[in-house]
Amino acid sequence: DAKTTQPTSMDCAEGRAANLPCNHSTISGNEYVYWYRQIHSQGPQYIIHGLKNNETNEMASLIITEDRKSSTLILPHATLRDTAVYYCIVRVQFSTNNDMRFGAGTRLTVKP
């Protein structure tokens, strides 16, 4: 599976948009981009996923570049409760192997 590269940490002001980048330069055509987050020591929480089109849900937006080698997770109006570690993962859909691999992620700190 393709590996991902994320910054170790980022800060964001409360109320502003948080833009979290992820590089996945070796992504294959059938691999999706998934984002999860982990607040403190809770279980990770699914946020969003996409293949090549931009996606939006009630939590966030996912912007995938045309060449699919990178993506950005956008939290439009960050709150203090969005402080968490954010994981970017690439994997195939309908996988017969387990390949949802969580790396170190990006620690986002939202500041008042």
Added chain:
Amino acid sequence: DADVTQTPRNRITKTGKRIMLECSQTKGHDRMYWYRQDPGLGLRLIYYSFDVKDINKGEISDGYSVSRQAQAKFSLSLESAIPNQTALYFCATSDDRGYGYTFGSGTRLTVV
């Protein structure tokens, strides 16, 4: 009730003891997983099961065993606990599409 329930939430045990961590889910999913998280690190896969008769080793299965008692239940055992198995353990479930994993709240295990 939570979709994925892990028991116990916290456990302190002595070196050499056998311990079982339990997980149950109400999502109706076939796929279940056990992950381990050490401080400051991402999650690592211990075992996964795609149905009751299918059990697979993950990245770090040595020293662990699992039992899939039913579609909804997946238990993790440490046959002879050692201090470096001190960690946060998460159970998760997903449907066959693998869109989004649902995680439990975790079990914090300390081996002294």
